[in-house]
Amino acid sequence: MNIKKIALKRDQMIAFLMILPSLILIGLFVYGFIFQTAWSSFTDWEGVAAGIEKNFIGFENYKNLFTKLLDIRFRQSLVNTLFFTVFFIAGCLSLGLLFAILLDQNIRFEGVFRLIFLYPMSLSFIVSGTVWRWLLNPKGGINLLPTLFGLDPLEIKWLTDRTQIWQFDWIALPKYLGYLLLALMIFLAIRNFRAGKKWGSAIMALIGIATLIWLLSGKADQILILDYPEPHGFNLALIGIVLAAVWQMSGYMMAMYIAGIRGVPDELREAARVDGASEIKIYRDIILPMLRPITLSAMIVLGHISLKIFDLIFVMVGPDNATTDVPGVLMFLTAFRGNQFAKGAAIAMVMLLIVAFVIVPYLVNTLRTEHEL
Amino acid sequence: MKKKPLNRFLIYFVLVFFVIIFLLPAYMVIVTSFKSPDQIELTRVWQLPNPWYFQSFIEAWETFAPNLKNSALLVVPATVLSAILGSLNGYVLSKWKFKGSNILFQLMLFGMFIPYQSILIPLFQFLDRVGLYGSIQGLILVHVVYGLPITTLIFRNYYAEVPTEMIEAGKIDGAGFFKIYSRIVFPISLPGFVVVIIWQFTQIWNEFLFAVTLTSGTGNTPITVALQNLAGGRAVQWNLPMAGSLMAALPTLLVYLFLGRYFIRGLLAGSVKG
Numbered sequence: 180m181n182i183k184k185i186a187l188k189r190d191q192m193i194a195f196l197m198i199l200p201s202l203i204l205i206g207l208f209v210y211g212f213i214f215q216t217a218w219s220s221f222t223d224w225e226g227v228a229a230g231i232e233k234n235f236i237g238f239e240n241y242k243n244l245f246t247k248l249l250d251i252r253f254r255q256s257l258v259n260t261l262f263f264t265v266f267f268i269a270g271c272l273s274l275g276l277l278f279a280i281l282l283d284q285n286i287r288f289e290g291v292f293r294l295i296f297l298y299p300m301s302l303s304f305i306v307s308g309t310v311w312r313w314l315l316n317p318k319g320g321i322n323l324l325p326t327l328f329g330l331d332p333l334e335i336k337w338l339t340d341r342t343q344i345w346q347f348d349w350i351a352l353p354k355y356l357g358y359l360l361l362a363l364m365i366f367l368a369i370r371n372f373r374a375g376k377k378w379g380s381a382i383m384a385l386i387g388i389a390t391l392i393w394l395l396s397g398k399a400d401q402i403l404i405l406d407y408p409e410p411h412g413f414n415l416a417l418i419g420i421v422l423a424a425v426w427q428m429s430g431y432m433m434a435m436y437i438a439g440i441r442g443v444p445d446e447l448r449e450a451a452r453v454d455g456a457s458e459i460k461i462y463r464d465i466i467l468p469m470l471r472p473i474t475l476s477a478m479i480v481l482g483h484i485s486l487k488i489f490d491l492i493f494v495m496v497g498p499d500n501a502t503t504d505v506p507g508v509l510m511f512l513t514a515f516r517g518n519q520f521a522k523g524a525a526i527a528m529v530m531l532l533i534v535a536f537v538i539v540p541y542l543v544n545t546l547r548t549e550h551e552l
Numbered sequence: 553m554k555k556k557p558l559n560r561f562l563i564y565f566v567l568v569f570f571v572i573i574f575l576l577p578a579y580m581v582i583v584t585s586f587k588s589p590d591q592i593e594l595t596r597v598w599q600l601p602n603p604w605y606f607q608s609f610i611e612a613w614e615t616f617a618p619n620l621k622n623s624a625l626l627v628v629p630a631t632v633l634s635a636i637l638g639s640l641n642g643y644v645l646s647k648w649k650f651k652g653s654n655i656l657f658q659l660m661l662f663g664m665f666i667p668y669q670s671i672l673i674p675l676f677q678f679l680d681r682v683g684l685y686g687s688i689q690g691l692i693l694v695h696v697v698y699g700l701p702i703t704t705l706i707f708r709n710y711y712a713e714v715p716t717e718m719i720e721a722g723k724i725d726g727a728g729f730f731k732i733y734s735r736i737v738f739p740i741s742l743p744g745f746v747v748v749i750i751w752q753f754t755q756i757w758n759e760f761l762f763a764v765t766l767t768s769g770t771g772n773t774p775i776t777v778a779l780q781n782l783a784g785g786r787a788v789q790w791n792l793p794m795a796g797s798l799m800a801a802l803p804t805l806l807v808y809l810f811l812g813r814y815f816i817r818g819l820l821a822g823s824v825k826g
Contacts, residue, residue, distance in 0.1 A: 183726070190729040194648035197729070201641050201700050202656060208697045209663040212671035212678075219673060278570070281563050294812065295571050298578075301808035301815065303758030305776040306797045309783040310577045313584065313790055319594035320580070327598060426574065434816050487667035490760040494780050510669040515765055520673055531670040538665040546658055 213531065220524035233521075240525035245352075246404050253526060254349055256504040258411040263421060263505065264485040270425035271481055272474065275432020280462065282433075283440050293437070297430035304427070308494035311423035312338070315495075337419040338496050338503065346412035354399040361390045414502045420495055427491075428484070432477055439473040440466060479541045486534050506530045585609070585794035592790055605791075612795035618771065619778035620799065623757055626688050626774055630695040631752040637696065638703025638748055643737055645704065646711040647719050648729070657708070664701035668761055676765060686770040691763065695756045702755075703748050706821045710744040711737065743814070750811055751818030754804045775800045 220240055224233040244253045278296050282289050299307060314320040315337040322333040347355070364387030371379035393399055443466055451461050489507035496503045498512055506526050514523025584592060588605040645657050675694065676685065684690030714737065722732040760776045767773045773781075779800050783793035808815050 186726070186728065187723065190723075191648060191650060193729040194644045195650055198641050198644045198656075201637055201704070202660070204697045205660050205663050205700060208671065208675070208694075209666065210659075212674040213666070215674040216670050216672075274570075277566075281567055284560075284563055286563065286567070292567055292571065294809075295574050297812070297816070298805065298808060299574070300819065301754060301804045302801050303760065303776055303804070305758070305760050305780050306801045307577070309779060309793050309797050310581050312783070313794070314577060314580055316594065316597075319597040321576075323595070323597060426577070431819060434819055438820055483665050487669070489669070490776075493760075494784060497784050507667065507669055510672075511761070511765070514673055515676075523669075524673055527667065527669040527672065530667040534665060534667055538662070542658060542661060542665075546654065 216524045216527055216531075219521055220528045222521050224521040224524075226518045226520070236521075240522050241529070244522070244525055244529065248405075251409065252501050252504055253506070253509060254409070255411055255414075255501070256506050256509045257529075259414060259417060259503065260486060260488075260505045262413045263417055263424075263488070264482060266417075266421045267424050267428070267485045268478055268481050270421060271429045271432045272478070274425065274429035275434075275436050275477075276470075278429070278433040279436030279440055282437065293433070296433050299427040300430045302427065304490040305494050307423055307427050308491045311419070311426075312495045315419045315422075336416075338416050338500075340415040340418075341502060342415045343410075343412040344415065346410040349409040349411050350403050350405045350407070351400070352404055353402040354394065357390055357394045357399050361387055361394065364390065416496075416500075416503050420492055420503060423495065424485070424488070424491060428481065432481075435473050435477050436470060439470045443469055476541070476545075479537060482537050483534050486537070487530060581794045581797055584790050585612075585798055587791055589789050589791055608791040608795040609799075612792055612799060615782065615792070616775060616778055616796050616799055619773055619775040622688060622772050623774040623776075626691050626695070627753055627756045630692045630699070630756050631749055633692070634696045634699035634703045634752050635745055635748045637700060638707045639738075639741060639745065640733075641700065641704040642707025642709075642711050642744075643733055645708045647714075647716070647732075647737070657704070660701050660704060662701075663698065664705070668698070672761070672765055675762075679766060686767055686772060688767075688772050690766055691772075691774070694762050694766065695752075695759070698762075699752055699755070702821075703752065706748050706751070706818065707741075707744050709821065710741070710747075714740065746811065746814045747818045747821065750807055750814050751821075753807060754815070754818075757804050 219233075221235055221237060222233045223236050223239070225231065244250050278292075282292055286292065316322075317334075317336050317339055322335055322337075324333070326332050364383045368380045368383035368387060371377075371383060447465060448461055451465055456464070487507050488505055489511065492503055492505055492508050493511070498508070498516065506529065510523050510526040510530065513519050513526060517523075580597075583598070583600055585608050586604045586606070587601040588607065591601060591605070645653055679685040679690045679694075684693065718736055719732055722736050727735065757774075758776065759774075760780065763774045763777045764780070768777060775796075779793065779796050782796060
């Protein structure tokens with residue numbers, strides 16, 4: 180017996196040793212490198228040539244990104260990401276759900292339809308970007324489709340459009356962030372309250388009230404982070420990129436939803452039918468609520484894809500097109516084309532923080548529920 | 553269940569409408585790549601080639617053959633290595649849990665979601681220092697390391713389904729870590745390997761950010777970078793990038809067509825719970 184115990188202990192040791200290399204690699208390549216990037220973002224490092232000095236300058240790079248006149252491109256890229264993410268997720272969710280529900284209707288050739296809606300997922304963003312760039316040529320491609328039916332061609336400028344709508348002033352960013360905080364606190368307070376966490380709810384409510392007082396007192400209007408107004412908004416040139424991205428990724432949502440709908444027990448549906456519920460009612464009251472967890476995790480996956488998107492935009496509009504910049508592209512250009520490594524590192528850290536803000540609660544949550552099971 | 557005929561008609565109408573939309577880009581690639589340069593006029597862009605012209609594929613092959621070879625040299629070892637490591641890690645994290653192993657797994661998973669821009673500069677310096685910058689070996693290393701979270705995740709979830717009693721029985725019979733793996737776990741791992749291999753193959757073949765940062769300007773650029781270089785230039789002859797796109801897309805597209813079931817499984821596993 181004792182020998183067996185020793186053997187088990189030895190095997191446990193071997194198991195640990197087998198996974199150790201992977202842990203070290205992840206430790207170095209993920210956490211070590213993130214730490215190094217974070218450190219670089221606090222310096223004035225430019226260029227890789229030998230003898231280049233790297234001086235600590237604190238939060239200067241971050242301050243510049245958010246307030247310096249020259250770095251307006253970064254701020255627009257953040258705004259672009261925000262709009263892109265919203266439309267991209269909305270597009271994928273609605274198309275994915277539509278396809279999944281339609282294909283759930285005992286359709287002939289269901290497999291063929293599924294195959295066609297999902298094939299773009301297997302392609303590289305470089306391939307699809309190249310093709311869509313050609314499709315979105317202002318004088319050809321999609322714009323000419325109506326002429327096939329004898330109609331006039333469309334005159335959409337697509338990627339070359341320079342129109343910006345829904346503008347807001349960056350100068351008043353603190354105020355907008357205040358509203359965002361307020362909304363978040365209201366949401367969390369209600370959620371905690373429903374979950375029976377009185378204390379959590381009270382704290383959130385207090386922070387919310389404090390924010391509200393701050394906003395109403397007019398103090399928020401006095402904080403101006405720039406000396407001059409700086410409008411940012413939704414660049415219409417992004418629409419074409421959203422189209423391409425939705426075309427590529429909505430099949431993923433369809434696959435997720437199909438898996439979810441399959442998971443709904445047939446007896447449940449039959450019972451509802453026996454009770455005289457219409458098909459629409461079955462979807463609305465039984466199936467859709469059961470799909471909510473899937474929607475949430477898919478939103479997280481799509482959201483993080485969209486927050487770090489790089490290749491699709493890089494290949495569709497090329498490196499010189501500031502109107503459709505996103506932080507992923509800008510970081511690459513700043514660091515690897517412009518040799519401004521410190522600033523590139525700062526952009527990368529902002530990206531990481533945004534993604535972590537979405538991902539970490541999700542990961543913690545998923546794994547916690549897994550332990551409870 | 554009786555359905556109203558209008559409903560059925562409407563459903564098929566909507567489905568076929570979207571099928572056409574989803575196939576438009578594919579149609580465009582094919583007709584453009586089979587046209588001669590002088591046939592590619594914006595006004596006739598949707599028309600079939602007349603006559604069909606095959607020269608673009610010969611030219612594209614001449615241009616892209618070295619890059620396709622680079623991609624193949626990259627994707628095969630990187631996929632195999634990351635599948636093996638993922639299988640071992642998944643085995644340990646599901647059947648040989650130790651104190652803190654769940655936290656370590658969580659920390660590992662986070663590596664799957666980070667924007668790679670946040671590690672790109674130190675990665676570039678590191679590879680430069682160890683002499684792997686610009687080489688295919690360097691890219692292999694990068695893809696194996698950053699593939700670890702997803703491959704580990706897929707195998708861990710896969711092995712979680714293997715009854716613990718089977719492992720316990722092995723332990724009682726005196727089988728050790730490796731014997732249990734090779735006699736019990738590995739023989740039933742085939743579906744897991746297929747999912748992981750397909751997933752990694754597709755990801756690595758299609759990847760662009762690491763490739764463009766770490767091999768640009770060398771002879772070791774994979775197909776994605778070469779295609780972007782050609783298509784991204786001014787005054788493009790569109791028949792060539794389109795033929796190139798077809799070539800770049802073909803390997804992953806074939807895998808998808810023939811092994812789609814496993815492809816979808818990898819896709820669903822990517823959302824952590826699967």
